[in-house]
Each structure stands twice: as C-alpha cells, then as structure tokens.
Amino acid sequence: METSRQIQRQPAWIMLASEFGESTLNEKGSGEFDPTFVITKLGAKVNRVIVSGLVERLELRETSNGSQMYQGQLRDPSGLHYFSVGEYASESMREFVVQLLDKVDSGEPVLLSMTAKARWYQTDEGAVYTSLRPEEAAIVTRERYASWLVRACAATLERLDQHQKSLNCEPTKEAMLKEGIRPEMVDGILSAQTHYGQIDTEGYRLNVMQALDIAEGKMAAATTAPPTLKLLDPDSGDDADASAGGEDLQAVILECIQAMDNGEGVDFESLVRNLAARGFTREQSEAELDTMSDDGILHEPRFGWFKIVA
Incomplete structure (x- = not known):
C-alpha cells in the first residue's frame, strides 16, 4: 500500500x-x-x-x-x-x-x-x-x-x-x-x-x-502620490479642448505614458492622477484606457500597468 x-x-x-x-x-x-x-x-x-x-x-x-x-x-x-x-x-x-x-x-x-x-x-x-x-x-x-x-x-x-x-x-x-x-x-x-x-x-x-x-x-x-506631469501649455486653452472628447483624452494618455514609461509601463494610479490634473475624471480615464486596450493601442504587461503597443 x-x-x-x-x-x-x-x-x-x-x-x-x-x-x-x-x-x-x-x-x-x-x-x-x-x-x-x-x-x-x-x-x-x-x-x-x-x-x-x-x-x-x-x-x-x-x-x-x-x-x-x-x-x-x-x-x-x-x-x-x-x-x-x-x-x-x-x-x-x-x-x-x-x-x-x-x-x-x-x-x-x-x-x-x-x-x-x-x-x-x-x-x-x-x-x-x-x-x-x-x-x-x-x-x-x-x-x-x-x-x-x-x-x-x-x-x-x-x-x-x-x-x-x-x-x-x-x-x-x-x-x-x-x-x-x-x-x-x-x-x-x-x-x-x-x-x-x-x-x-x-x-x-x-x-x-x-x-x-x-x-x-x-x-x-x-503615502505620497507621484508627481503630476505638466504636459500641456496652460495658456493655450488646450485643457478645455482636451476634456471635450475621447480623441483628445487618448492623445494625453499616450503623451503621459511616453513621458513616464521607464521600460515597464505606467501604473494605473499614476496615470489617473496625471489625467485628473488635466481635468479628466477617473471614470473618463478608466473608460478610455479600457477602450485603448481593446483597440490594441495599449496593453497591460502586468495587472494595472499600461504600455503603448509598438
């Protein structure tokens, strides 16, 4: 046995x-x-x-x-x-x-x-x-x-x-x-x-x-949040335009990731904080990130981290 x-x-x-x-x-x-x-x-x-x-x-x-x-x-x-x-x-x-x-x-x-x-x-x-x-x-x-x-x-x-x-x-x-x-x-x-x-x-x-x-x-x-990036010229009026449509939000997301990605992608919370500083709500940012992932523009190498698809 x-x-x-x-x-x-x-x-x-x-x-x-x-x-x-x-x-x-x-x-x-x-x-x-x-x-x-x-x-x-x-x-x-x-x-x-x-x-x-x-x-x-x-x-x-x-x-x-x-x-x-x-x-x-x-x-x-x-x-x-x-x-x-x-x-x-x-x-x-x-x-x-x-x-x-x-x-x-x-x-x-x-x-x-x-x-x-x-x-x-x-x-x-x-x-x-x-x-x-x-x-x-x-x-x-x-x-x-x-x-x-x-x-x-x-x-x-x-x-x-x-x-x-x-x-x-x-x-x-x-x-x-x-x-x-x-x-x-x-x-x-x-x-x-x-x-x-x-x-x-x-x-x-x-x-x-x-x-x-x-x-x-x-x-x-x-508990210190990561610093926000100042990506757009505040005097250009781009903030108001950027909050108006998904296409502009997509451009800001891409710019954020390009600026912050050190090779492993950018984590969700850092992206949301930076996008909030540009006038986008958390719901808008999350929805656009999901859309960009579904469209193959972004991918998640690991949970909660985003990279631009080459």
Whole structure:
C-alpha cells in the first residue's frame, strides 16, 4: 500500500516589495505536491511571504472563464506588490476583501498586512512577473506597520550580508557553509548566482534607509502620490479642448505614458492622477484606457500597468 506523503508547510519570509518584485527565477520540484518557489536576487527561496503596506488599488474583475477575482496593489517604501483573491480563497478571505473594497472605494487610506503564497507568471514575450495569493490579511495601525518595516529592513540587511559573504567563496554548498552562510540560504544563493549573475545591491540598501525613515515617523513618505506631469501649455486653452472628447483624452494618455514609461509601463494610479490634473475624471480615464486596450493601442504587461503597443 502506498503511504501518503506529508506536505511540509514552508516558512514565510518578511520582505520588501522591491526584492520580491524584481525576481525572475522560479523553481518547482518534480513531485505533484512539491512547493513552488520564487528565488530573489539575494537568494531567498520564497514560497510564502509576509508583506505590509498601503492598499493603492483594489477592484473586482471578471476572468476569461467567467469567474470573479479581486486584484489589488500594495505599496511599501520600496515599490508595489500585486495580489489577487479569487474563488479559490477561503470564505473568510473573500469576506474580508469585500469589506476592504468598500473602504478603498470610499477613499479611506488602508494599511494592510498579509501572509501570502508567492506566485509568478510569464508573458508570451518572456517577461516574468510576480504576484501574491493572500492566505491571511488584516488592517493594521501605523504603529504596527512601522514595526513591520523595522523587521523587514532587518531581514533585508541579513540577506544582503549573506549575499556579500557568498562573493568571498567558491560557488559550492560546502564552501558557503564553511563561510558561515545560513543553510536555508545556500541553495537559493547558488541558484541566484547562476541565474542573475552579478547584481547591484545599492538599490536595496537605499530602500532600507527610506523604510527606516518612515518607521521613525515620516509616514507621509509611505503615502505620497507621484508627481503630476505638466504636459500641456496652460495658456493655450488646450485643457478645455482636451476634456471635450475621447480623441483628445487618448492623445494625453499616450503623451503621459511616453513621458513616464521607464521600460515597464505606467501604473494605473499614476496615470489617473496625471489625467485628473488635466481635468479628466477617473471614470473618463478608466473608460478610455479600457477602450485603448481593446483597440490594441495599449496593453497591460502586468495587472494595472499600461504600455503603448509598438
């Protein structure tokens, strides 16, 4: 008789958005029940993660098979996490996200902490993007958020130290263990070195500095909206004309994306804020973005980000 295999619950990493979001390497065992990992540039093998931040966007969408899914963005000082809650989620999680949507739609700023499963997907063009599937979530106070930031920074600095140690030894398991690298980091670091090669860690250190500043009380930095672009001449009278029809709105959207796209597209909220500064309502902007996507003028390389189709 075949014995059943016990599924081991994977530990959760505490991680800032930049480290998780920049990951393009994944690993899955050959067994049916083997866990899937996202491997970061610093060598963390992430199956589950604890994240926290400001809910920047949350909306209900219908999938291609007709089911409903809530998709959202969670911002911490280093960047954005993308998460989704669908019919596969527990009843308590689905009930929670419905209540959360009401708060977000009312304009109430919400700080959220969640434990989530790491997910990734690859586009037809080969680009890899990460996302989260929440297991548990709770609204937190600024004090709890500040405490999480301190823990996340300490964890990031520890991984940076492990990465630095790995540069001083041969790329073998034995050499890394002898160098003092933690056993649970060795396999991930070896895989990361092979996949990512030499990496620049300065950005992660800057993220830690900014997060610690926020944890010390500069909370405004966690919720600051991106600056708006001044695309049109205010003396030209173009603002009034631009608000008059979809064709002009389309031109402004294209100009915004061209000005703001650093290669990965432009996120929905940044576009809406800039378009609002030009006199367009959120409803107008969202409708036009949907139309431009349907017409093949824009595409979403990942949820909530827009690029101009070449």
